[in-house]
Amino acid sequence: MIPSKEKLLEMYRKMLEIRQFEEKVYELYGQNLVPGTIHLYAGQEAVAVGICANLRRGDYIVSTHRGHGHCIAKGADLKRVMAEILGKKTGYCKGKGGSMHIADFSVGILGATGVVGAGIPIAVGTGLSIKLRGTDQVVACFFGDGASNQGTFHEGINMAAIWKLPVLFVCENNLYAMGTRQSRVMLIEKISERAAAYGIPGVTVDGNDVLAVYEAAREAVERAKRGEGPTLIECKTYRHKGHSRMDPATYRPKGEIEYWLKKDPIPRFKSKLLEMGILTEEEAKWIEGEVSRGIEEAVKFALESPYPEPEEALKEVYV
Amino acid sequence: MREISYRDALREALREEMQRDPTVFLLGEDIGRYWGGAFKVTKGLAEEFGDERVRDTPISESAIVGAAVGAAITGMRPVAEIMFGDLTTLAMDQIVNQAAKIRYMFGGQAKAPLVIRTPFGGGVNIAAHHSQCLEAWFMHVPGLQVVVPSTPYDAKGLLKTAIRNDNPVIFCEHKLLYPITGPVPDEEYTLPFGVADIKREGNDVTIVATLYMVHKALKAAEELEKDGISVEIVDPRTLVPLDKETIINSVKKTGRVVIVTEDCKTAGVSAEIAAVIAEKALDYLDAPIKRVANPDVPIPFSPPLESFVIPDEKRIIEAVREVVY
Numbered sequence: 001m002i003p004s005k006e007k008l009l010e011m012y013r014k015m016l017e018i019r020q021f022e023e024k025v026y027e028l029y030g031q032n033l034v035p036g037t038i039h040l041y042a043g044q045e046a047v048a049v050g051i052c053a054n055l056r057r058g059d060y061i062v063s064t065h066r067g068h069g070h071c072i073a074k075g076a077d078l079k080r081v082m083a084e085i086l087g088k089k090t091g092y093c094k095g096k097g098g099s100m101h102i103a104d105f106s107v108g109i110l111g112a113t114g115v116v117g118a119g120i121p122i123a124v125g126t127g128l129s130i131k132l133r134g135t136d137q138v139v140a141c142f143f144g145d146g147a148s149n150q151g152t153f154h155e156g157i158n159m160a161a162i163w164k165l166p167v168l169f170v171c172e173n174n175l176y177a178m179g180t181r182q183s184r185v186m187l188i189e190k191i192s193e194r195a196a197a198y199g200i201p202g203v204t205v206d207g208n209d210v211l212a213v214y215e216a217a218r219e220a221v222e223r224a225k226r227g228e229g230p231t232l233i234e235c236k237t238y239r240h241k242g243h244s245r246m247d248p249a250t251y252r253p254k255g256e257i258e259y260w261l262k263k264d265p266i267p268r269f270k271s272k273l274l275e276m277g278i279l280t281e282e283e284a285k286w287i288e289g290e291v292s293r294g295i296e297e298a299v300k301f302a303l304e305s306p307y308p309e310p311e312e313a314l315k316e317v318y319v
Numbered sequence: 320m321r322e323i324s325y326r327d328a329l330r331e332a333l334r335e336e337m338q339r340d341p342t343v344f345l346l347g348e349d350i351g352r353y354w355g356g357a358f359k360v361t362k363g364l365a366e367e368f369g370d371e372r373v374r375d376t377p378i379s380e381s382a383i384v385g386a387a388v389g390a391a392i393t394g395m396r397p398v399a400e401i402m403f404g405d406l407t408t409l410a411m412d413q414i415v416n417q418a419a420k421i422r423y424m425f426g427g428q429a430k431a432p433l434v435i436r437t438p439f440g441g442g443v444n445i446a447a448h449h450s451q452c453l454e455a456w457f458m459h460v461p462g463l464q465v466v467v468p469s470t471p472y473d474a475k476g477l478l479k480t481a482i483r484n485d486n487p488v489i490f491c492e493h494k495l496l497y498p499i500t501g502p503v504p505d506e507e508y509t510l511p512f513g514v515a516d517i518k519r520e521g522n523d524v525t526i527v528a529t530l531y532m533v534h535k536a537l538k539a540a541e542e543l544e545k546d547g548i549s550v551e552i553v554d555p556r557t558l559v560p561l562d563k564e565t566i567i568n569s570v571k572k573t574g575r576v577v578i579v580t581e582d583c584k585t586a587g588v589s590a591e592i593a594a595v596i597a598e599k600a601l602d603y604l605d606a607p608i609k610r611v612a613n614p615d616v617p618i619p620f621s622p623p624l625e626s627f628v629i630p631d632e633k634r635i636i637e638a639v640r641e642v643v644y
Contacts, residue, residue: 060393091426092425092428093425093428095426096424097424097425097426101425103429104428105425110389110429111424115412115416118412118417120385121384121389121413122385122386122388122389122392122417124385124386125385125387125389125390126389126393128386128389128390128395129393129394129395132342132372132390132395133342133394139389151381152381152385155377155379155385156379156382156385158377158379159376159379315427316427317423318422318462318464318486319422319430319486
């Protein structure tokens with residue numbers, strides 16, 4: 001089922017927003033304006049956007065260390081995300097979380113965890129909460145290929161399966177867990193096959209095709225709302241940059257990046273929209289310009305924001 | 320006043336809070352209608368509240384605690400049971416990195432009002448994987464509150480507070496306490512965190528004791544009284560927050576202190592309490608601080624071995640005699 005024109009354009013815009021945001025973060029990092037490290041989402045935009053396009057404001061997501069894209073797709077304010085990444089007082093977590101821990105509970109972003117796979121049981125609990133409260137919400141849980149080797153993957157998905165919880169388990173398989181290629185740590189190619197072990201549907205989709213991701217998520221959301229339980233959606237994708245900012249990604253074989261750049265989800269979606277007659281080159285330029293202005297505003301806001309008072313470090317440990 | 324067991328007191332707290340608040344629910348291994356919990360604390364609750372709210376889980380400690388975290392941050396008040404305190408190790412990331420930090424790390428946006436109930440302690444000959452006291456580990460993690468009730472009265476009042484509390488709480492029970500009976504009023508009550516209880520008043524020496532050690536200390540005090548030694552027993556009841564004031568005031572009064580806990584001595588609960596006393600009341604001490612705790616060994620199985628390791632009345636009495644000179 002193809003989404004409406006408005007929805008398609010909104011999805012395109014979100015993907016551009018994530019890409020430009022990440023390119024800007026990369027640039028700011030190079031200027032020593034970003035403390036710590038960063039894990040960029042560039043290249044994987046179709047996953048976050050394809051999934052979140054099926055979610056309402058009241059639905060939830062659980063994110064990861066590579067989470068900027070998830071948060072932007074779910075509706076986070078670019079200014080406050082950028083301010084958090086820069087460690088500013090105006091950031092979502094008032095500078096206590098940083099790049100790896102963005103959250104906005106007001107739009108259902110239940111936070112990004114820095115521990116690989118740790119979000120899975122939390123998403124299960126969110127699904128349980130939805131079931132016990134009797135609402136029609138759903139929760140999407142993002143994690144990577146590496147996380148699927150954690151015990152939490154097994155414990156969490158099994159638990160969601162037996163209780164038929166409204167959870168979308170979204171495995172973003174970008175081929176590498178840090179520097180470790182998937183084939184070195186599992187003997188299967190499709191992580192979605194693991195769903196069979198829990199008696200739930202598992203699908204593998206082209207994670208660089210936003211409409212394929214959208215369709216898989218749509219079916220999973222419907223299934224969840226019918227009370228039939230979780231789905232494991234594996235999105236095959238690729239991160240354009242290294243694992244973190246300092247990683248030159250030399251472990252990648254020659255030609256691999258070029259291969260994946262040809263599959264870049266953004267030009268692909270743009271061609272598709274042009275082909276469908278939903279977008280014109282002129283409109284595309286206009287959207288790009290608007291997105292870029294939004295990013296500049298976010299950067300300006302973040303740069304001009306003050307750092308938190310040092311004593312703030314002692315607050316909010318307990319309620 | 321009526322007397323009920325520690326086990327029944329805990330069950331009453333759970334029942335009353337579930338009746339009062341529909342967001343309270345229980346989850347854990349074999350806590351439901353088929354077993355009622357390994358120590359029968361939740362027996363009968365599934366029949367009363369249904370299988371949805373008294374939820375049997377797979378043997379998946381990490382997912383049990385993680386599920387409690389996820390439910391807690393989205394409007395529920397889960398009470399998770401981990402069948403043995405030793406098995407909290409399997410859920411350590413969810414407890415330490417997720418539950419404890421979710422509020423702080425996200426700048427105060429979230430709260431995680433969950434309780435993890437779990438029995439610690441030895442004395443029942445089930446060896447190294449089912450007998451440890453690990454409370455000190457959790458004291459070391461900012462964001463967690465740690466509760467150590469020693470009587471039915473404390474257990475009920477503190478569990479009700481723990482459930483209503485908006486912070487993640489590690490609620491430490493003790494296997495030997497479950498059958499112990501004591502007065503518990505019929506009427507509703509709760510007990511505040513961070514308020515120690517003086518379990519026995521005295522003038523010559525202070526014993527700070529937790530969980531089952533409170534009862535051993537009480538017996539030791541009776542023996543010591545025969546020799547004219549007046550013992551004051553302070554039960555902190557919650558380790559985080561810790562009522563330092565009551566401990567310090569007692570030490571100032573007696574000038575002598577023995578700390579009795581069932582965990583390993585090194586970096587244990589007694590180490591923190593000793594440090595607090597040393598920092599705040601050193602000038603009032605007439606004798607060195609004495610600690611009675613487990614030697615740094617795993618809990619052994621065979622009865623003579625286990626009895627040797629876990630502090631008993633005899634060791635407490637000896638320690639008191641060493642500081643009362």
